[in-house]
Amino acid sequence: xxxxxxxxxxxxxxxxxxxxxxxxxxxxxxxxxxxxxxxxxxxxxxxxxxxxxxxxxxxxxxxxxxxxxxxxxxxxxxxxxxxxxxxxxxxxxxxxxxxxxxxxxxxxxxxxxxxxx
Amino acid sequence: xxxxxxxxxxxxxxxxxxxxxxxxxxxxxxxxxxxxxxxxxxxxxxxxxxxxxxxxxxxxxxxxxxxxxxxxxxxxxxxxxxxxxxxxxxxxxxxxxxxxxxxxxxxxxxxxxxxxxx
Numbered sequence: 001x002x003x004x005x006x007x008x009x010x011x012x013x014x015x016x017x018x019x020x021x022x023x024x025x026x027x028x029x030x031x032x033x034x035x036x037x038x039x040x041x042x043x044x045x046x047x048x049x050x051x052x053x054x055x056x057x058x059x060x061x062x063x064x065x066x067x068x069x070x071x072x073x074x075x076x077x078x079x080x081x082x083x084x085x086x087x088x089x090x091x092x093x094x095x096x097x098x099x100x101x102x103x104x105x106x107x108x109x110x111x112x113x114x115x116x117x
Numbered sequence: 118x119x120x121x122x123x124x125x126x127x128x129x130x131x132x133x134x135x136x137x138x139x140x141x142x143x144x145x146x147x148x149x150x151x152x153x154x155x156x157x158x159x160x161x162x163x164x165x166x167x168x169x170x171x172x173x174x175x176x177x178x179x180x181x182x183x184x185x186x187x188x189x190x191x192x193x194x195x196x197x198x199x200x201x202x203x204x205x206x207x208x209x210x211x212x213x214x215x216x217x218x219x220x221x222x223x224x225x226x227x228x229x230x231x232x233x234x235x
Contacts, residue, residue: 035223045161045206045226091160100148101166103214103224104151109160 002027003095006108013082014116021077021111023092029053034068034075035093035105046093050095051075082115120144121213123227130201132233138196138230140211146191147213151224152184155208164209167194191216201234208232 003026013019036048044066049059050101051068059066079086088113093105121192130136140150148169153161165186166174173186182206185197194213198205210229 037226041211043231045210045212045229047225049225050223066183099214099216100149101168103149104163104166105161105212105224106163107153107161112158 002029002032002094002096002106004106004108006090006092006111008111009109010112012116016081017078017115018078019082019113019115021079021090021092021113023075023077023108025073025075025092025094025102027094027096028053029096031040031096032097033098035095036066036075036077037091037093039089039110040089041088048077058096071091079113081103082113084115087113120225121211121225123230125230126228127231127234130232132202132234133200135197135199136201138198138209138211138231138232140194140196140213142192142213142215142225145213145215146217147194148190148191148216150194150211150213152186152194152196153210153212155210155229157208160211160230164196167211169194198232200231201232203234206232206234 005024021054032053032070034051038046066078089110091110092108099102122141124139129160150167154164155161164179167186167188169188175181188194211227212224214224
């Protein structure tokens, strides 16, 4: 069975601070995919990144960066120089495939990030 | 980019009535769509996998007679909450991935439907 753990539930930072959101996963599959989504107060889910299990390179996209550590089954997300607009709930998710029924996502419980001005 | 449109975004209904939620892939075909439910300040829980032209696959604990799913075409899946009760009040979100696209396409989510049963 797959499981995604986001141990942090709520994080509050002051604007311009860096913040790291943790994600630990469990799966028996050798091939799997990890995701991060952002859910602003409006409710829609915004795709941020997908990473497959064979690609352990860290990725940077603007102020966002992701650290995939297969050895510790973690896929952490860092926001550098946070902004008020980053305030949202962030979900880490896992799937065992990208197509068909097995592409369903298992979500963590989400982390509510509040960035104060 | 690919878009999934979900309608309505918000609905209030009386107990005992049924509500239909539509999920459309606007510029791609999706043989598989997923329906998730999210309680306030909670995670998204998969309810069912919607398969075009066949019966949906429901997750354990989800009543298939209460949450009717129809996936009649490659671009439309519907979720009908039958005989709704206040405990069905929740945020329902669908997702779809391009069936004909590359393996690397991500799943797109609808905007979600906030259902309130009074």
